[in-house]
Structures are given as structure tokens and as C-alpha cells.
Amino acid sequence: MNYVTQRLITFPLILLGVSVLVFVAIRLVPGDAITAMLGTEAGLLTPQQRLSLASYFGIDQPWPIQYWHWLTGLFRGDLGISVTYGKPVLDIILERFPLTLELAILSMIIALLVGIPAGIYAATHSEKPSDLIVRIVAMLGQSTPNFVVGLLIIYFLSVGFGVLPTLGSAASLWQDPLANLSQLIFPAITLGFAFAASVTRISRSAMLDVLRDDYVRTARAKGVPTRRTIWRHAFPNALIPVVTLCGVEFGYLLGGAVIVEQIFALPGLGRMVLDAISQRDYALVQGSVLFVALNFLIVNLLVDLAYVAIDPRIRLGGQ
Amino acid sequence: MEMLKAIARHPSGRIGGAIILIYIVIALCAAFGLTPYDPLKQFRIDRLMPPNGSYWMGTDLFGRDMTSRLMAGIGQSFVVAFVSVAFASVAGTVIGLLSAWLGRGWDATLMRLMDVLLAFPAILLALLIIAIAGPGTWTSIVAIAIVYTPIFARVVRGPALSIKSREYVDAARTFGSSQFYILTRHMLLNLVAPLTVQVTLALAWALLTEAALSFLGLGTQPPTPSLGLMLSDARNLMETAPWLLVFPAVTLMIGILGFNLFGDALRDILDPKTRRARA
Numbered sequence: 001m002n003y004v005t006q007r008l009i010t011f012p013l014i015l016l017g018v019s020v021l022v023f024v025a026i027r028l029v030p031g032d033a034i035t036a037m038l039g040t041e042a043g044l045l046t047p048q049q050r051l052s053l054a055s056y057f058g059i060d061q062p063w064p065i066q067y068w069h070w071l072t073g074l075f076r077g078d079l080g081i082s083v084t085y086g087k088p089v090l091d092i093i094l095e096r097f098p099l100t101l102e103l104a105i106l107s108m109i110i111a112l113l114v115g116i117p118a119g120i121y122a123a124t125h126s127e128k129p130s131d132l133i134v135r136i137v138a139m140l141g142q143s144t145p146n147f148v149v150g151l152l153i154i155y156f157l158s159v160g161f162g163v164l165p166t167l168g169s170a171a172s173l174w175q176d177p178l179a180n181l182s183q184l185i186f187p188a189i190t191l192g193f194a195f196a197a198s199v200t201r202i203s204r205s206a207m208l209d210v211l212r213d214d215y216v217r218t219a220r221a222k223g224v225p226t227r228r229t230i231w232r233h234a235f236p237n238a239l240i241p242v243v244t245l246c247g248v249e250f251g252y253l254l255g256g257a258v259i260v261e262q263i264f265a266l267p268g269l270g271r272m273v274l275d276a277i278s279q280r281d282y283a284l285v286q287g288s289v290l291f292v293a294l295n296f297l298i299v300n301l302l303v304d305l306a307y308v309a310i311d312p313r314i315r316l317g318g319q
Numbered sequence: 320m321e322m323l324k325a326i327a328r329h330p331s332g333r334i335g336g337a338i339i340l341i342y343i344v345i346a347l348c349a350a351f352g353l354t355p356y357d358p359l360k361q362f363r364i365d366r367l368m369p370p371n372g373s374y375w376m377g378t379d380l381f382g383r384d385m386t387s388r389l390m391a392g393i394g395q396s397f398v399v400a401f402v403s404v405a406f407a408s409v410a411g412t413v414i415g416l417l418s419a420w421l422g423r424g425w426d427a428t429l430m431r432l433m434d435v436l437l438a439f440p441a442i443l444l445a446l447l448i449i450a451i452a453g454p455g456t457w458t459s460i461v462a463i464a465i466v467y468t469p470i471f472a473r474v475v476r477g478p479a480l481s482i483k484s485r486e487y488v489d490a491a492r493t494f495g496s497s498q499f500y501i502l503t504r505h506m507l508l509n510l511v512a513p514l515t516v517q518v519t520l521a522l523a524w525a526l527l528t529e530a531a532l533s534f535l536g537l538g539t540q541p542p543t544p545s546l547g548l549m550l551s552d553a554r555n556l557m558e559t560a561p562w563l564l565v566f567p568a569v570t571l572m573i574g575i576l577g578f579n580l581f582g583d584a585l586r587d588i589l590d591p592k593t594r595r596a597r598a
Contacts, residue, residue, distance in 0.1 A: 010431065017435035028451045139331075139583075143576035145527045147534050148568045151550060155557045155564060255440020259531055273443065274535070277450040289447060293438045 007304055011297065018293045019074070023067050026282050070286070079290075080283035084276070089287035093269065097291070099184075100268035103260070104253040106184055107192030108246060114192075115199025116242065122200070123207035123238075124230060134200065141197030150190040150263040157186070187264045191257065195249055202245050206238040213237075240307075247303025251296035325588045332584030338577025346394035354387035358544050367560050377562040379552065385562065388544040389570050395545050396574070399460050399538075400525035406464035408518055411471020412510070416502055418472065419479035430476065433469035441466045445528065449537045459538040463525050474517045475510055482509050512589040519582035523575045530571055546571045 045053070054060035061069075070080065079089035122134035210216060211234055219233045220226075258270035265271075269288060276284040326332035348354065355375070356362075362382040370377045376385035418429040436444065445462040452458040482488060482505065491501050532538035533547025541548060546567045553563035 010434070013431060014434045014438055017431065018438050021435055022447070025447050025451055139579060140572065140576060143523070143579050144572050145530055145534075145575070147531060148550065148571065151554065151557070151564060152568065155561065158558055159561070251440050255442045258442055258446065259535065262535065274446065277446055285447075285450070289439070289443060292440060292443060296440060297438050 004305065004308055007301060011301055015294065015297060018297075019071060019290055020067070022286050022289050022293070023070065024063075026286050027063060029277075029280055029282075074290075079287035082276075082281055082284040084279050084281045084284065089283050092272070092284065093288050093291050096267060096269045096272050099266060100254060100257045100261070100270055102180075103184055103188055103191060103257055103266070103268060104250060106188035107190075107195060107253055108250065110188055110192035111195035111199050111249075112242075112246070114196040116203050118196075118200045119203030120207050120230065120235070120238075122204045123211060126208060134204070138197040138200040138204075142194055142201070144194060146190055146194060147259050147263055149193045150187070150260055153186050153190060154263070184266075187260050187266060190263070191253060191260045195253065198245060198249070199242060203238060203242050206241045207234060210234045210238045244303055244307060247299050247306075250299050251292075254292055254295060322588070326581075326584055329584040329588060331580040332588070335577045335580030335582070335584060338573060339581055342393055342397065342574055342577065345390050346397045349387075349390040349394040354384075354390050356384040356387045358383065358387040358391040359542055360384075367556070369560070370562055376566045377560070379549075379560075379563055380556060385549075385566055388549065389546070389566060391544040392546045392549060392567065393570065393574065395456075395539055395543060396526050396529050396571075399456060399463070399529040400522050403460040403463035403529075404467065404518060404521045404525050406460070407467035407521065408471050408514065410464070411468045411473075412475050412507070412514065414468070415472040415475025416479055416506060416510075419476045419483055420498070420502060420506070426476075429472070433472045436465065436469045437473075441528070442531065445532060446537070449532065454532075454537040454540060456539050456543070459529055459532045462532070463528050466528075467521050467525070470521070471514075471517060474513055478510055478513055479506055482506050516582055516586045516589060519578055519585055523578035523582065526571070526575050526578065 051060060073080065077090055079093070081087065082089050082092055085092055118134050118138070122131045125131045211230075213234075216229060216234050219229045224233070255270070257268055258274055260266070261268040261271040262274060269292065273285065273288050273292075276288065326336060349358070360383065362378065362384070364382065365374065365378050366382040367380060368374050368378040368382075370385075374384050374386065376389065378384055379388070414429055414433065418426045439447070444466050445459075448462040448465060449458050452461065488501060488505055491505055496504075529538055530545075530547035530550070533545040534551045536548075536551065539545035539548055549567040550564065550571075553560070553567065557564040
């Protein structure tokens, strides 16, 4: 069986496994959703009211049946109804997701804009002091948790400039792009900081590998100018591992947004998941975690397929 | 012995190793109560003191000595990181080895299960586990261990598959070595190199995640000192008491840096491919 078919066959299987895991995990959470929703008022409910509420949210049936309803609902785009918001889960996710996606994309752009030039600079100045400095900074960047970066940014903004990044409700990218960007730029730097460091390290080592290859030596020997050798001959090949890294990291950016959204009080998907977990909103946690995992899986699948397109050796390998 | 010399020759191995050693000594001091003050004791008159002669790193909102709290916090972070990585590496190694050794259906099933776990962004999976078990030190240990197990399983399975088909394993089978002997003696010993690298990098990641979970209020619970919690407490006070932010932040960064540097050095030394790249 070749690699691509194998990947395509296992994809729905893994997704099914993810859905089972999420479903079971949520039901293992202690406490019930109705008490979580109504708080102390839940004590005032008559048993009948409690039952009818439970059947309204579909949590009165045995697990396998609940799972089956949920799974068949997924195919119709019905992820259930959120207990806390009283709205369909999919609507809430789609409301929150654009912000998180934008944050992830913005931080990826920042990481690439900083990381690739820094990595290439370090590789072409290998073992010189400037290379060492880039490497040290990248190593430090990789060792800094994103919430530390976020806190330090807020600290320097408030103490150094007396301004606070605008927190809370976000301006729409389409209606007010400037306000939106000024609001997201610092969270994006926070989220992209460690990522920029890993891009730097990967592109440096990839570039070093490529620069040692025979065709680069040939290009140099026949008198191609250095700048052209680097950008035209070496760079495209050094880019392959960077592309892979981006695919893998993108999922982590979506996940990492939990903390950054929390620090900057942004109403994104990550913060919503955090709130939904503490409020025991089964349907919402279930739906949103599955949603993030699905995105993660799709991105990884696309990266794998892109990799096959680039490198024919993998196509036949299987392992 | 030769390994130690190689690490000592490698610049980042030297620095990383030194940082880890110092941190372990600090953690041990804290464990045996060798801190300047009791990390939980509140000196109410000396609240929010900036760093000075008697409190080297100042005091927090409750008048607790920051130096002592940082030392205890390092200890707490290290316990969580080491225990969780120990669990993850053992579980992952067993799964990876069995998967490679048993092959076929077992391999497919175990690896697909690992793929399911890998389909979640790490922090999200950790949050899900904490939602089930409730916040706390042990929960974060379990959460970090579960998140990292599939990574170990993958790291082990690949090389294990290639070792399994070597002649010396065939030879051992023909003259009747037990499966357990082959698995531990021939396979596991040859996996020590990739495992060591992975363990060091996992420790860096575990330190970071422990801090992040505590920061979100889901890991270590107060009043136990924890670097993540201290940073979270510093949020509202950082304009008036920046030392509450700076010291835990720097302590955390340097600790993670130590493991990252050490892991990098190990990878350089043990991996022939990167050795070529450095030469």
C-alpha cells in the first residue's frame, strides 16, 4: 500500500478515535451540566423539570446512544446546543474561530518574517560571532514560555509607554482592519516568539546542510554571485523542513492560543474552551475540542501530502 | 565516561549541564529546608519589599520571601517534570517496543491509538485531562505524561523496527534467547541514545507546561510555591512590584534553557547525521 492511500484511509479512523476520546473524556468530568448551568438554583428544580431539561440537552440517555446521536449529528453539522450560551455549538465556534485563526496566521507570518532571514544570515555567517548571537537568541526564545513573553510585553508597554494593549472585545478585521491589527499585534508577537526561534534554528541548519551540497559548490565554482547562489540555488531546498515545521506548529499555535487569549483577554476559541471546561458545558467542549483536533489533523495531512509531492522517496516508502 | 567527556567538550553541553546541576542543587536545598526563610511564612510588616539585604529578591503581597519561594518553586517544577517524564518515557518505550516487536495488528492498533493522542494540540489534551481529574499537582503530572507518551512511543518504534531485522537479533532468536532478554538486552540497550535525547527535550517541555498549567490555575495549587503561580500572581502587581515578575520569569527561562542546551548537545554527540552537519 502506498503512503498516500495509507494516510487517507487512517485519517477518518483517527478522527473517529478522537471523537470517542473527547466524548468519553467529557463524561468522566465530575458534576453534572444542569447544576453547573443553573448554580444554586438547580436545587429548586423539581425532578420533572430536571428530567425535561436533561432530555432537552440530550443528556438523559445512556452513553452509547448519546454518542451515536452526537456522531450522526456531526454529519449534519449539528454539534448540539451549548448549555451556557443556549445557542448551537457550531454557531459559537464559528463566531470565535476567526479571531483565533487570525491570531495563529499573524503569529506564523511574524515567525517566518523574523525566523527565515535570521536563520539564513546565521547559516551564511557560520561560526562567526554574529552566528553565535543569533543562535543564543534563538535558544533563549525557544526556552521562554509564551505567557512569560506576554507578561513582559504588557509590563514594558504599561511601564515604558504608559499604554495598555486594548483588551476585551475585538474589532472586526473587515470593518476596522487597523483597530483589529493594533489589537492583535502584541498577542501575535507573544504567540509567534518561540515559533520564530524554532524557525530560525530549523532554517539555519537546513541552509547549512544545503550549502554543503555539491550543486551549491558547482554554482559557486562556475562563478554565480554569492547572493544568487544563496537565494536562487540553496534557499528553495532549505525551505522544505521549514514548511514541515509550519504545518506541525500550526496546530500548536491554535492550542497555544488558549494561554495568550487568556492573558490578553481576547474572545477567541482557546479562551472559550477554557471557560467551557470550567463550566462543564459538555456539548461546547466536545464540539470545540473536536473542531481544533480536526483542523490539526487536516493541516498535518496537507503537510504530509505536500511533502510527498516534493520528495518522491517518501511516496513508496510506507514506513 | 566517554559520554561525559564529550558533553564537557561541547559548549552548550557544558553550559546546559551546569545549569541543570545548579538547579538540582537548589531544588535539593529547598527539599531539605535549606532556604533563607520558610517559603510559606508571611512577614506581614515586610509586604511587597523590593530586593534588599535581608530579602535578596524582595517579598510578595503576603510578605513571603521570594528567594525561598523561588527555590521551593524550582523544586516543585522539577518534581512534576521528572516524575511525568519518567512515566511518559517508560510507558512510551514499552508501547513502542511492543508495537515494533509484535508487529501487524498490534503495531497498527497501538500506533493508531498514539495517533489519536497526537491529534490534539498538547495544551488542549492536558486541559481535557485536568477537566476530568480536577486541578492539582498529580493531575498535571498525569496530564503531561499522557501528552508525551505517544511521542516516546514513536521515537522508540522507528529504530526498534530496524534493530529487529538485524542479524544479531535473528541470531539471538535461533539460539533460544527469551523474548524478554532480546527486548531488553538487544533492543532497549540500542535505543538508549535516541531515548536520552528525547528525555532531555521532554524535560524542557514538561517544565514549560507545568508552569503554563499552574499559571492558568490548573496545576500546582496555592499556597505551594510554583513558578507558574508566582507569575500569575505577579500579573496585577507588576507595575508596583516588578521583581515579582522578573525573578520567576528569569528562573523559569534559564531552567528550560538548561535542558534545551543539554538536549541539543546530546543530539549533536549521539546523532551521526548532525555530527556531519557540525563538522
